[in-house]
Amino acid sequence: MQTPWDHRYAQRTQRMKGSAIRELLKVTEMPDVISFGGGMPAPDVFPIEEFREACDKVLRNQGKQALQYGPTDGYLPLREMIAAYSARFGIEVTPENILITSGSQQALDLIGKIFINRGDRILVECPTYLGALQAWNAYGAEYVTVQSNENGMVLDQLESSMRSGPKFIYSLPNFQNPTGVTYSLECRQKLVEVADRYGVPIVEDDPYGQLRFEGENLPSIVNLDNKLRAQNGTYTGNVIYLSTFSKTLSPGIRLAWVIAPTEVIHKMVMAKQGTDLQTPTFTQIIAYEIIKNGFLDKHIQTIQNVYRERRDIMLEELQKNMPAGVQWTHPQGGLFLWVTLPEYMDSNVILKDAIAEKVAFVPGDCFFPNGGGQNTMRLNFSNAKPEKIREGIQRLGRVIQKYVK
């Protein structure tokens, strides 16, 4: 249908692409398809009973507050609790440094909105998180890319890339989406040191940091940066840090947070007023009620155990079923691993075949902002149950086998 709107789209709308992943999800929602395509947490570990109790209690005791408008920066007790939680990981901040957002996706959008002019270069890993590219493409961002290996950013490339004058560095140090890679301590230290030397700030996106099920926690970028600058844990403001309740409590409540300098928070609050006014009061109070007595620590252990088992099964089945020349990462946490096929294979072609065989994944090229990655794929191991993971990787192995030259 022709409408008068057709010729009225803004220039930026030309740059928007729908998420390949969200499109794919529609195809793979058929119950007999085993999908490693989404980024969904395991619903088996959702704390449903805790949600039910919290809803009941909050609506009995604070119903009028929970259903009313609230402040744009977020529910104060929740922000206070996040400040206390952050301090345990060496990030000393006050609630004035914290903004509650409607998922980390909104934090990425607000960062784009207040910082990115058309043509600004953002330094990103290659591959990097698709959602950040989607958020920032709308503001006309260009990307300078640094390749990554099993230890994080390739450090030689990092320094030379800094000379292109990026507005900021976008970094996912823990179990990166899409690769599952974790930065080594050396990579973290070098990143902080180089950023400091060139005066370029960092956005640290850490949705999965709490979901480490192997190895020891490494200090966050924001923590190392604070040490470099202040010789103590006080937040100095070179790093904007993002985290979320999506992977620990529930993605369906869309609740995340930003830690940033107060002036940046002030600007983000103004932008958020025009964007969605506030994150729901209701979900914020419910989340606070669930976690205020330390529920998360125990619950995260449950999640870690489930995800470790699923990763192990996926790794075992990959080993058994993939032809020679196929490589994959060994994530120490998070939700994803990354498969690199022989260079002559094209994962977009393979996907069509795979869907016909009732197994799905995300072709890796969508995570490369400036092209490339045709022979890569992202696999999610958190969502499917163990027996489905076995069956799905077996199907995928048979499909890929057909493409071996």
Place this chain on the structure above:
Amino acid sequence: MQTPWDHRYAQRTQRMKGSAIRELLKVTEMPDVISFGGGMPAPDVFPIEEFREACDKVLRNQGKQALQYGPTDGYLPLREMIAAYSARFGIEVTPENILITSGSQQALDLIGKIFINRGDRILVECPTYLGALQAWNAYGAEYVTVQSNENGMVLDQLESSMRSGPKFIYSLPNFQNPTGVTYSLECRQKLVEVADRYGVPIVEDDPYGQLRFEGENLPSIVNLDNKLRAQNGTYTGNVIYLSTFSKTLSPGIRLAWVIAPTEVIHKMVMAKQGTDLQTPTFTQIIAYEIIKNGFLDKHIQTIQNVYRERRDIMLEELQKNMPAGVQWTHPQGGLFLWVTLPEYMDSNVILKDAIAEKVAFVPGDCFFPNGGGQNTMRLNFSNAKPEKIREGIQRLGRVIQKYVK
């Protein structure tokens, strides 16, 4: 604290201003201040018990779905129900024409994001809704203004303003925020006719349409436009229509919807993916559970009765307490009325005095995109209880009396 972010803000960030209303709310949250400043619904009529039952039921029966990611366009049964609801008001659409948004504020942001290039002119009433200006300022909008009177837009001005080539017309036909004015049938018809003649589409923002407590419902702009074009009720796409559950169920769940041509919905979905991925699954399913059996019809009557009483009391007290030369509107619904002081008075000056006397309002100038309105103020009558309204208007009358020359 100086940080490396300070010199990195985008140009558009210079155009952002915090909402005067949200700033004011902080001042007036002290319990002894009677505030007519916010736009808050009466918490006394929130359906708290219905929320409690719905949460309990949904978490028992659909917990995994309610806490998981869901589609960007929204929960399908909710979209189907909105389509059926819209049909009762003569808007025949399918769920493909409907997008669930995180409050109507997000709908305004997404419209700005996909349609507004820097320098585009938007035709707005003067005064108009502040939240739309906040959303669109970020995208570099300019405004062509049409004055309004007690019947809506001043029709002579409408036609001449169309010659400036606005990208679209922004219209609030029912109990407008801030004035409380409702367009006459003639105004509605003329708006549709002129927009059609000049080929300019319309955004119809209707958050309060269901809250009419006096007079008869008039056809919506989208409805009249469809009749003009198609000689039947089928949605033809010249009008993007916005409405919300904020004023009927709860503002604290941030749940609203857009009706638009499928191609516009498709573009808005792409923009929403990069903005916040999706509106919370949890709140959508809860809202659906509450209203699926017709709860809203009955509940809206309750709200209408409460708001009618509060408006009547405010009108009565204004009559008793305001000095000669002060005028106000007589809203037939909604949450606000509009006071025009003698021209020599400045409502921003008066506000300081008023807050000292423990009563607050919103100075009207913030609703004028191109300046003006210094002698106006917006009063909210939905939030305060009757005895507070009486006391508050008496205080306000005493303050204004001091400024009479």
